[in-house]
Amino acid sequence: MENKQIIFKGYIDRAPEITDMELRKSKISMREVVRSMEDGEIVVKNLYLSCDPYMRGRMRDFHNSYIPPFQPSSVIEGFGVSKVLHSKNHKFKAGDVVTGFTAWEEYSVIHNTAQLRLIDNSDDDDNSVPIPLSYHLGLLGMPGFTAYAGFYEVCAPKKGESVYVSAASGAVGQLVGQLAKLHGCYVVGSAGTTHKVDLLKNKLGYDHAFNYKTEPHLDASLKRYFPKGIDIYFENVGGPMLDAVLLNMAIHGRIAVCGMVSQYSLSTPHGIHNLNTLVSKRVRMQGFLQSDYLTLFPRFVEDVTAYYRQGKIVYIEDMNEGLESAPAAFVGLFSGENVGKQVVRVAAE
Amino acid sequence: MENKQIIFKGYIDRAPEITDMELRKSKISMREVVRSMEDGEIVVKNLYLSCDPYMRGRMRDFHNSYIPPFQPSSVIEGFGVSKVLHSKNHKFKAGDVVTGFTAWEEYSVIHNTAQLRLIDNSDDDDNSVPIPLSYHLGLLGMPGFTAYAGFYEVCAPKKGESVYVSAASGAVGQLVGQLAKLHGCYVVGSAGTTHKVDLLKNKLGYDHAFNYKTEPHLDASLKRYFPKGIDIYFENVGGPMLDAVLLNMAIHGRIAVCGMVSQYSLSTPHGIHNLNTLVSKRVRMQGFLQSDYLTLFPRFVEDVTAYYRQGKIVYIEDMNEGLESAPAAFVGLFSGENVGKQVVRVAAE
Numbered sequence: 001m002e003n004k005q006i007i008f009k010g011y012i013d014r015a016p017e018i019t020d021m022e023l024r025k026s027k028i029s030m031r032e033v034v035r036s037m038e039d040g041e042i043v044v045k046n047l048y049l050s051c052d053p054y055m056r057g058r059m060r061d062f063h064n065s066y067i068p069p070f071q072p073s074s075v076i077e078g079f080g081v082s083k084v085l086h087s088k089n090h091k092f093k094a095g096d097v098v099t100g101f102t103a104w105e106e107y108s109v110i111h112n113t114a115q116l117r118l119i120d121n122s123d124d125d126d127n128s129v130p131i132p133l134s135y136h137l138g139l140l141g142m143p144g145f146t147a148y149a150g151f152y153e154v155c156a157p158k159k160g161e162s163v164y165v166s167a168a169s170g171a172v173g174q175l176v177g178q179l180a181k182l183h184g185c186y187v188v189g190s191a192g193t194t195h196k197v198d199l200l201k202n203k204l205g206y207d208h209a210f211n212y213k214t215e216p217h218l219d220a221s222l223k224r225y226f227p228k229g230i231d232i233y234f235e236n237v238g239g240p241m242l243d244a245v246l247l248n249m250a251i252h253g254r255i256a257v258c259g260m261v262s263q264y265s266l267s268t269p270h271g272i273h274n275l276n277t278l279v280s281k282r283v284r285m286q287g288f289l290q291s292d293y294l295t296l297f298p299r300f301v302e303d304v305t306a307y308y309r310q311g312k313i314v315y316i317e318d319m320n321e322g323l324e325s326a327p328a329a330f331v332g333l334f335s336g337e338n339v340g341k342q343v344v345r346v347a348a349e
Numbered sequence: 350m351e352n353k354q355i356i357f358k359g360y361i362d363r364a365p366e367i368t369d370m371e372l373r374k375s376k377i378s379m380r381e382v383v384r385s386m387e388d389g390e391i392v393v394k395n396l397y398l399s400c401d402p403y404m405r406g407r408m409r410d411f412h413n414s415y416i417p418p419f420q421p422s423s424v425i426e427g428f429g430v431s432k433v434l435h436s437k438n439h440k441f442k443a444g445d446v447v448t449g450f451t452a453w454e455e456y457s458v459i460h461n462t463a464q465l466r467l468i469d470n471s472d473d474d475d476n477s478v479p480i481p482l483s484y485h486l487g488l489l490g491m492p493g494f495t496a497y498a499g500f501y502e503v504c505a506p507k508k509g510e511s512v513y514v515s516a517a518s519g520a521v522g523q524l525v526g527q528l529a530k531l532h533g534c535y536v537v538g539s540a541g542t543t544h545k546v547d548l549l550k551n552k553l554g555y556d557h558a559f560n561y562k563t564e565p566h567l568d569a570s571l572k573r574y575f576p577k578g579i580d581i582y583f584e585n586v587g588g589p590m591l592d593a594v595l596l597n598m599a600i601h602g603r604i605a606v607c608g609m610v611s612q613y614s615l616s617t618p619h620g621i622h623n624l625n626t627l628v629s630k631r632v633r634m635q636g637f638l639q640s641d642y643l644t645l646f647p648r649f650v651e652d653v654t655a656y657y658r659q660g661k662i663v664y665i666e667d668m669n670e671g672l673e674s675a676p677a678a679f680v681g682l683f684s685g686e687n688v689g690k691q692v693v694r695v696a697a698e
Contacts, residue, residue, distance in 0.1 A: 057629075065629050066600075238624065251415075257627045264625075271620015275587070276613075278606045278636030280406075280414050285634040287627030 003028045004323050006104035010072040011061040015265035015334050020059065021076065021327040030085075033109060037088050042110050044082035046102055047349055049323070050137035051330040051342040052079065052171070056264040066289060076104040076326075079142055081119070081133050083349075089113055099136040104326055106346060129309045132317075133349060138341035139308065139315040140301055142290060143171035146258060148300045149293035151179050154256035154286050155232045159184035162226055164245065166212070167236035169196040169316065171341035172258055174204050175304075176234045178313045181205050185232070188225045190241070192336040199339070203314060218244035229253065229281075238263040239270040246274035246283075255285040265334060316340030352377045353672050355453035359421040360410040364614035364683050369408065370425065370676040379434075382458060386437050391459050393431035395451055396698055398672070399486035400679040400691040401428065401520070405613040415638060425453040425675075428491055430468070430482050432698075438462055448485040453675055455695060478658045481666075482698060487690035488657065488664040489650055491639060492520035495607060497649045498642035500528050503605035503635050504581045508533035511575055513594065515561070516585035518545040518665065520690035521607055523553050524653075525583045527662045530554050534581070537574045539590070541685040548688070552663060567593035578602065578630075587612040588619040595623035595632075604634040614683060665689030 005024045012020055033043055055078060058070045070076060080102035084092050091113065092098060100116035102108045110116065119136055131140065138144060150172070151157060163180040167173045168189025177200070180187045189200045190212040200209035208225050215221040222230065222244055229250030235242060238260025245255070263269040278285060307313045318338040320329040326344045333342055354373045361369055382392055404427060407419045419425060429451035433441050440462065441447060449465035451457045459465065468485055480489065487493060499521070500506060512529040516522045517538025526549070529536045538549045539561040549558035557574050564570040571579065571593055578599025584591060587609025594604070612618040627634060656662045667687040669678040675693045682691055 242624075257624070259628060260625055269622045269625060271622050272624055273618045273620050275591075275606070275621055276609055276618060278634065279608060279638065281636065282638055282641060283636050285627065287630065287632050289628065289631055292631060 001028060001030060002026070003105055003107045005075045005106075006323060006326050008059065008070040008072060008074060008076050011069065012059050013267050016056060016059060016331050018327045018331050021330075023324055023327075024075075028107065030107070033107070034086050037086065037109065038111070040089050040111070040113060042084050042089050042092050042098075042113060042116075043086040044084055044098065044102060044108050044110060046080050046082045046104075046106060046108060046346045047097070048081040048134045048137055049102070049104055049326060049344045049346055050079040050141065051326065051333055051338070051344065052143065053259055053261045053264065053333050055330065056334070066291075077101060078104060079137055080346075081136050082108065082110075092116070092118065097133060099141060104323065106323060129311075131305065131308065134317060134319065134343045134345070135308075135315060137343055138171050138317060139175065139313075140304060143341060144175050144304060144315075145293070145297060145300050146290040147172045147175035147179060148304065149290050149296060150234060150256045150258050150288055151176050151183075153293055153296070154288045155234065155254050157183050157185060157232055160186070161231035162186045162228065162250070163188070163232040163234065164222070164226065164230045165189045165206075165234045165236070166241050166245075167191065167261060167336075168206065168209065169199050169204065169340060170236060170338075173234065173236055174316055174340060175313070177204055177206050178307075180232075181207075182307070182312060193339075196336075196339060199316060203316070212241060219247050222248040226250075232256070234258060235260070237261055238272075243270075243272055243274050246272070246277045249277060249281045249283045251281050253281060253283045255283060257285060257287040261334065318342045320344045322346070350377060350379060351375070352454055352456050354424045354455075355672060355675050357408065357419040357421060357423060357425050360418065361408050362616050365405060365408060365680050367676045367680050370679075372673055372676075373424075377456065379456075382456075383435050386435065386458065387460070389438050389460070389462060391433050391438050391441050391447075391462060391465075392435040393433055393447065393451060393457050393459055395429050395431045395453075395455060395457060395695045396446070397430040397483045397486055398451070398453055398675060398693045398695055399428040399490065400675065400682055400687070400693065401492065402608055402610045402613065402682050404679065405683070415640075426450060427453060428486055429695075430485050431457065431459075441465070441467065446482060448490060453672065455672060478660075480654065480657065483666060483668065483692045483694070484657075484664060486692055487520050487666060488524065488662075489653060492690060493524050493653060493664075494642075494646060494649050495639040496521045496524035496528060497653065498639050498645060499583060499605045499607050499637055500525050500532075502642055502645070503637045504583065504603050506532050506534060506581055509535070510580035511535045511577070511599070512537070512581040512583065513571070513575065513579045514538045514555075514583045514585070515590050515594075516540065516610060516685075517555065517558065518548050518553065518689060519585060519687070522583065522585055523665055523689060524662065526553055526555050527656075529581075530556075531656070531661060542688075545685075545688060548665060552665070561590060568596050571597040575599075581605070583607060584609070586610055587621075592619075592621055592623050595621070595626045598626060598630045598632045600630050602630060602632045604632060606634060606636040610683065667691045669693045671695070 549555040588611040
């Protein structure tokens with residue numbers, strides 16, 4: 001049988017392009033694959049794959065980060081939702097649906113199952129709102145948990161505080177904004193198209209939203225929306241936006257640095273000039289990774305599942321069809337072509 | 350009688366120069382001054398005045414900071430140690446020595462006495478090591494407390510951690526380094542002359558020290574002294590040093606941003622390019638002002654007085670003689686001409 005794969009061609013030092021990846025069609029014998037399985041391994045059919053900005057960092061020849069770079073000429077690794085076909089692992093059986101690290105291909109042998117989670121819908125009753133499987137890559141996956149840990153643990157929010165979210169309709173931002181509203185905060189978001197701004201205001205419940213690409217002066221825009229300053233900035237973009245935010249932080253404000261997607265592909269990131277306001281306003285700026293907060297993951301799943309089922313939060317996905325579309329979907333993240341969480345459907349459930 | 354004063358001439362947007370201040374010799378009648386004293390006021394003779402980098406911010410026409418700008422054509426305000434000559438305040442009597450905000454002149458009427466502290470040496474016994482009065486502007490004053498609050502409260506140090514201090518022989522830095530050594534940390538400092546580096550190593554107890562002006566590559570220097578990364582950076586300078594430090598932070602490192610003295614006089618501060626490491630290394634960068642921690646002040650005085658008397662810490666002062674020398678002493682801070690805490694002796698005790 002055929003196993004289509006997306007291959008990472010080699011390290012880059014600029015914005016990712018579709019041609020940095022290629023589709024490879026290889027033949028596999030499932031009987032052979034099963035025969036050579038080792039203890040603890042499972043064989044899966046990948047259903048959904050996740051396109052996440054952090055993956056850009058793995059395309060760089062830099063080995064001193066929290067996650068190693070991709071191997072050139074090898075299949076791309078990433079989060080996925082997959083169906084177990086064969087198992088030599090007592091935690092999983094054929095037919096189970098799992099989520100965690102898999103590869104950008106149709107069928108994968110997963111050796112490292114330590115962080116794989118079984119998607120357990122057994123406690124759903126007939127009346128409960130069903131949760132789409134792909135949401136385990138977004139709302140209930142790494143991006144959602146990033147929002148949850150970043151907002152509650154890093155931002156240390158208080159009711160009534162003012163919150164600003166950049167990339168506010170993205171996989172992480174859209175949940176941050178909604179959690180902040182549920183927490184009783186005043187929430188403003190920015191995004192890069194009229195359509196996204198409309199979603200922020202009319203679907204995601206932001207108090208205000210603006211298109212950063214059409215605002216002539218970010219500093220003036222922020223002063224308009226935050227006349228008393230920003231208590232919490234959930235930083236997803238970096239660059240000139242961060243510089244404008246620094247000028248508008250309130251005393252004892254907090255900046256949770258989740259990522260700086262506008263900077264990932266610049267060989268020299270934009271210089272930030274206004275850090276002196278960290279002192280005068282006594283601002284805490286904290287970088288974080290969701291992986292440092294995994295003890296909170298069960299509580300996150302419980303809380304966010306409940307919010308979703310109660311209709312208190314929604315989640316916007318951008319679903320591409322077919323493994324072949326994965327490179328374009330990934331590349332689109334860096335020009336903001338995705339609307340919401342970018343997922344690729346590899347196979348029907 | 351004559352009352353010499355140092356007058357602030359007007360707002361500037363570049364490095365301060367001696368000619369931005371001028372000496373004014375005015376005549377006062379002490380009898381007149383005493384007659385017009387209001388309730389709560391005291392009249393003092395200033396003994397020592399403090400030159401502090403934060404004062405640069407008050408020379409700018411910017412009214413949105415934590416402290417208002419100086420008034421053009423008015424006498425400069427600053428910390429001092431002063432002897433009470435006349436008092437209409439029940440907390441102070443003639444002959445007392447006080448420290449707090451006073452003015453750059455020989456005699457001052459102090460109206461706002463709320464933050465003035467009486468220097469109380471009454472618990473000194475005959476055997477205790479005497480504490481120079483001028484130390485209340487440094488070791489036991491605002492800079493010392495900045496070091497104390499910044500190190501213990503903002504850096505959250507653990508025994509065995511690696512600590513890097515820039516401007517390490519300065520009014521704040523020299524105490525940070527010594528407190529870090531007492532805490533069981535590995536401590537490296539940088540300064541801008543061979544003499545200062547020698548003091549760091551041979552008088553202040555730093556494990557290592559280097560002259561940042563003669564190091565061809567700051568990044569390489571830091572990698573040499575911190576092969577496993579920097580757990581704590583006490584930031585006094587900003588600019589290219591901060592960028593190099595960001596590349597060398599350890600996972601979960603902390604940066605206490607006390608000031609950025611290299612940047613105060615640039616109309617556009619140096620751009621910082623390496624903030625992305627805040628995420629990958631999960632670094633907390635926190636600006637602070639000592640004034641937010643004043644409840645700890647009594648404990649600070651007790652702790653640091655005891656350390657000093659036990660010979661566990663020393664303090665280096667740079668003492669200029671005469672009010673006339675104050676403008677040059679202040680201007681020298683920004684080119685690193687001071688060796689240790691810069692003080693001006695206005696009158697003999």
